[in-house]
Amino acid sequence: MLTRIKSGEIVDPVNGRLGKGDLWIRDGEIVETPRSGRADRTFDASGCVVMAGAIDIHSHIGGGNVNTARLLLPEEHKAHQARPAATPLSNAGWSTFETGCLYAKMGFTTVVEPAMSPNAALHTHLELADIPIIDKATLAILGNDDFLLSMIRDNASPRMIEDYVAWTVASTRALGVKVINAGAAAAFKENVRTFSLDDVVPSYGVSSRKIVKTLQAAVDRLGIPHPLHVHCNNLGAPGSADTAAATIAAAEGVPLHLAHLQFYGYGTEGKRKFSSAAARLAELVNASPEVTIDIGQVMFGQTVTISSDVMRQFSARGTAHPKKFVIHDGDGNGGGIVPYRYRPDYYGTVQWAAGLELFLLITDPWRVFFTTDHPNGAPFTVYPKLFEFLMNRDARNEVASTLSKSALAHSTLASIDREYTMEEIAIMTRAAPAKLLGLADRGHLGAGAVADVSVYRKGKDIAKMLGRAALVFKNGDLVVKDGEITHYRWGRALRLNPPPDRAIVKRLRDYHEHRYGLSLDRFTFPDSAIQRDEPFREVPCRA
Amino acid sequence: MTVAWIGNRETLLERAVRHAAALLHASRCPVFTFDTDIHGTRAAIALAERVGASYDHADGAGLARETALLTDKGGMFVAPGEVRRRADLIAIVGELPEAHREFVAELAETVPDLIAINARQFFLVGGGGRGLTLGNGRKATRLSCGKAGLGGTIAALRAQCAGRQVSTPVSNFSRFQAALATARFPVFLFFGQSADGLALEMLQGLLADINRKSRASALHLPASEGGWGSTLASTWMTGFPLRTSFARGFPEFDPWRFDVARQLAAGEADFHLWISDGVKKPSANSGDTKVVVLAKTSQPVAGAEVTFAIGKAGVDHDAVVYSARTGTLNSVTADAASELPSAASILRSIAEHIPAGAELPC
Numbered sequence: 001m002l003t004r005i006k007s008g009e010i011v012d013p014v015n016g017r018l019g020k021g022d023l024w025i026r027d028g029e030i031v032e033t034p035r036s037g038r039a040d041r042t043f044d045a046s047g048c049v050v051m052a053g054a055i056d057i058h059s060h061i062g063g064g065n066v067n068t069a070r071l072l073l074p075e076e077h078k079a080h081q082a083r084p085a086a087t088p089l090s091n092a093g094w095s096t097f098e099t100g101c102l103y104a105k106m107g108f109t110t111v112v113e114p115a116m117s118p119n120a121a122l123h124t125h126l127e128l129a130d131i132p133i134i135d136k137a138t139l140a141i142l143g144n145d146d147f148l149l150s151m152i153r154d155n156a157s158p159r160m161i162e163d164y165v166a167w168t169v170a171s172t173r174a175l176g177v178k179v180i181n182a183g184a185a186a187a188f189k190e191n192v193r194t195f196s197l198d199d200v201v202p203s204y205g206v207s208s209r210k211i212v213k214t215l216q217a218a219v220d221r222l223g224i225p226h227p228l229h230v231h232c233n234n235l236g237a238p239g240s241a242d243t244a245a246a247t248i249a250a251a252e253g254v255p256l257h258l259a260h261l262q263f264y265g266y267g268t269e270g271k272r273k274f275s276s277a278a279a280r281l282a283e284l285v286n287a288s289p290e291v292t293i294d295i296g297q298v299m300f301g302q303t304v305t306i307s308s309d310v311m312r313q314f315s316a317r318g319t320a321h322p323k324k325f326v327i328h329d330g331d332g333n334g335g336g337i338v339p340y341r342y343r344p345d346y347y348g349t350v351q352w353a354a355g356l357e358l359f360l361l362i363t364d365p366w367r368v369f370f371t372t373d374h375p376n377g378a379p380f381t382v383y384p385k386l387f388e389f390l391m392n393r394d395a396r397n398e399v400a401s402t403l404s405k406s407a408l409a410h411s412t413l414a415s416i417d418r419e420y421t422m423e424e425i426a427i428m429t430r431a432a433p434a435k436l437l438g439l440a441d442r443g444h445l446g447a448g449a450v451a452d453v454s455v456y457r458k459g460k461d462i463a464k465m466l467g468r469a470a471l472v473f474k475n476g477d478l479v480v481k482d483g484e485i486t487h488y489r490w491g492r493a494l495r496l497n498p499p500p501d502r503a504i505v506k507r508l509r510d511y512h513e514h515r516y517g518l519s520l521d522r523f524t525f526p527d528s529a530i531q532r533d534e535p536f537r538e539v540p541c542r543a
Numbered sequence: 544m545t546v547a548w549i550g551n552r553e554t555l556l557e558r559a560v561r562h563a564a565a566l567l568h569a570s571r572c573p574v575f576t577f578d579t580d581i582h583g584t585r586a587a588i589a590l591a592e593r594v595g596a597s598y599d600h601a602d603g604a605g606l607a608r609e610t611a612l613l614t615d616k617g618g619m620f621v622a623p624g625e626v627r628r629r630a631d632l633i634a635i636v637g638e639l640p641e642a643h644r645e646f647v648a649e650l651a652e653t654v655p656d657l658i659a660i661n662a663r664q665f666f667l668v669g670g671g672g673r674g675l676t677l678g679n680g681r682k683a684t685r686l687s688c689g690k691a692g693l694g695g696t697i698a699a700l701r702a703q704c705a706g707r708q709v710s711t712p713v714s715n716f717s718r719f720q721a722a723l724a725t726a727r728f729p730v731f732l733f734f735g736q737s738a739d740g741l742a743l744e745m746l747q748g749l750l751a752d753i754n755r756k757s758r759a760s761a762l763h764l765p766a767s768e769g770g771w772g773s774t775l776a777s778t779w780m781t782g783f784p785l786r787t788s789f790a791r792g793f794p795e796f797d798p799w800r801f802d803v804a805r806q807l808a809a810g811e812a813d814f815h816l817w818i819s820d821g822v823k824k825p826s827a828n829s830g831d832t833k834v835v836v837l838a839k840t841s842q843p844v845a846g847a848e849v850t851f852a853i854g855k856a857g858v859d860h861d862a863v864v865y866s867a868r869t870g871t872l873n874s875v876t877a878d879a880a881s882e883l884p885s886a887a888s889i890l891r892s893i894a895e896h897i898p899a900g901a902e903l904p905c
Contacts, residue, residue, distance in 0.1 A: 094782035525874035
């Protein structure tokens with residue numbers, strides 16, 4: 001089928017298309033204008049912006065910890081039925097099915113679940129497979145697992161470590177690797193309560209820095225397109241900007257992605273010893289071309305924090321609202337679920353402002369990514385409002401005027417005039433994520449790209465415009481019209497598939513049988529276990 | 544091979560599917576009880592959504608207590624692999640269910656390798672009148688509190704650990720206290736069959752106390768492995784665990800109202816879909832309730848309007864199941880593959896014969 005999206009304002013930074021024109025789709029692919037000029041169906045996009053489908057690189061949408069959060073908070077879901085407008089978490093949708101629909105309505109077509117425990121890969125993929133419409137991907141967590149820590153302690157060769165990383169990525173069907181508070185979860189099991197970059201994991205004698213550097217090198221040498229995705233130490237702590245700065249410095253010219261940098265954007269100024277240090281971090285990011293970051297913006301309201309940083313979550317359990325939490329010591333990281341309400345008080349204001357400062361002071365939209373670390377900073381359903389804050393200084397200043405003045409006194413936010421352009425939004429939410437993840441087939445509107453297309457009706461109300469897409473196409477199928485789902489389809493999980501090394505498989509087999517008393521087969525699964533047609537799509541590693 | 548009966552008469556599968564779908568579509572308050580694998584659960588919930596049914600597990604009571612711990616309180620938990628490799632003190636909370644004896648025996652026969660203390664001590668908290676012999680002849684030290692019951696025993700244990708006076712001290716407390724003082728990673732094993740909600744909550748209180756200064760956690764060994772898998776699938780599909788209903792057009796969770804056994808006993812339901820590939824059988828048909836059964840059977844089930852013979856997940860067909868041993872979902876290859884249909888395939892067929900509603904989610 002040949003589809004024409006006619007007379008839209010095309011914003012496609014990758015191919016340099018900026019301006020009014022037509023976009024043609026043949027079946028599931030974007031094509032050049034056909035000679036015949038005749039379409040089977042035509043959609044009038046006059047007065048609309050036409051962009052590639054958006055890509056979210058860091059959103060906790062499925063897996064063991066996300067599901068535990070659902071179990072812990074049935075009342076948040078129940079509230080959704082009665083008063084959807086007042087309960088942002090409920091608006092996020094608490095089921096896999098709602099997640100896909102709500103993302104699609106905003107024009108998002110690919111979302112990355114960034115924290116998959118390798119042992120729970122099947123569970124994670126089963127959940128992702130039940131998220132309709134969009135494509136998904138996962139990052140496999142390493143860095144607190146005994147196998148890796150033991151190899152580092154025993155000075156295993158880089159090649160052996162790469163084989164292990166490759167096996168983990170392939171067997172768990174991941175698109176990349178994430179390390180979360182490297183070494184801290186292992187240390188927490190030995191009753192360590194704080195853990196910094198140069199602290200050492202008891203029993204292994206391995207520092208957090210060493211774990212990060214080992215994994216960074218392995219990911220780079222394996223040609224995994226997405227750089228090592230790092231959740232730093234000391235998340236949320238006053239002075240955590242020092243940790244983030246040290247981690248940025250540790251990149252040392254090799255690509256490194258720092259997740260939800262806002263949660264490390266804190267200094268120790270003021271009488272509360274808690275202040276925004278975002279400007280300092282933005283300067284460091286600007287000066288470090290090998291570093292990319294996503295924000296993890298905080299927005300006010302009820303949410304739930306879901307993290308495999310079990311040590312941090314344990315220390316935050318006293319802040320739980322409502323007063324219940326789950327702490328799980330897993331085989332590697334485990335995790336913690338702590339519901340939380342961001343209030344527009346001093347502390348909430350510092351966090352809100354720090355995120356926006358990072359967005360606005362990091363100059364290169366190719367290296368800063370649009371996230372709320374859903375649902376940790378806020379549920380993804382706040383995205384339209386967040387776009388408005390970035391594109392309209394009056395909108396954010398109006399909110400700022402209602403917040404803690406003493407908190408904002410330590411922030412540069414009021415002095416920032418920058419407003420994101422639509423082209424910069426297209427880079428940050430489409431082109432750059434595709435490049436970062438190694439997804440050449442999306443993030444742009446060039447011929448040959450997957451026909452993931454979002455069409456937004458232009459208007460002064462940015463949140464309304466970007467919150468309810470006029471049209472969304474996924475693989476060429478029209479899935480959203482006027483902000484409502486029109487067609488229910490199933491996406492795929494994007495994955496890498498580096499070939500396994502036989503020696504490491506044998507070693508892992510022996511390890512699991514000897515140490516866990518279980519066959520390695522208990523931790524692997526065939527594609528058929530998902531019970532969907534073609535549940536995965538393979539993405540190549542760099543040559 | 545006959546796989547479908549209407550009443551006592553053999554029939555074609557297609558005809559039985561159509562008849563079951565017609566009965567289901569005509570019902571006003573359908574309820575489902577299941578004991579099946581993840582894909583059977585997914586298909587059952589998809590069907591429940593289409594017809595407005597409530598659903599529960601065949602082992603609903605024990606699972607409901609375990610679920611309530613999560614929905615009402617939360618807590619601290621540990622993966623079974625970590626227990627094997629790290630736990631140097633194991634406390635079994637309440638009577639040890641038969642299904643989990645093998646894992647406890649394994650723990651008794653191994654020692655932790657991730658901590659310096661390469662030995663384990665075992666305690667039994669409450670646990671009725673019987674002692675507990677472990678796999679290799681070792682015995683667990685009994686911690687009991689007279690007739691206090693399990694909740695009272697844990698409460699007394701917690702109070703004594705906190706240095707408080709109690710009217711009836713816990714037996715062998717000093718031995719437990721000494722073991723706890725040196726333990727690096729104590730783990731309490733708990734089960735919904737043996738402990739009520741207050742006991743489980745008190746256990747988490749004890750863990751919270753211990754974790755102020757040292758480490759400890761709890762291992763959840765579920766009342767039913769299949770049931771816990773179904774709980775997880777229900778939670779991701781609807782946002783809610785089992786005992787959820789679509790009667791009002793959207794998922795509602797109410798562990799009392801949608802306790803399917805209660806609904807049936809109270810005469811609220813007019814249709815009961817029973818799905819079990821195990822040994823469990825539906826309770827006797829009550830009143831006018833129409834019953835459709837999916838079971839591993841070679842003959843029609845007495846009282847059922849329609850009976851479908853299904854294969855056992857992981858035996859007759861490949862499956863995804865929850866494993867208490869790994870603490871997550873595992874893929875299982877059929878070890879005696881047969882032509883018996885899976886619960887999921889029958890349920891999907893029934894759903895396809897329900898007059899059009901929303902698109903099926905699986």
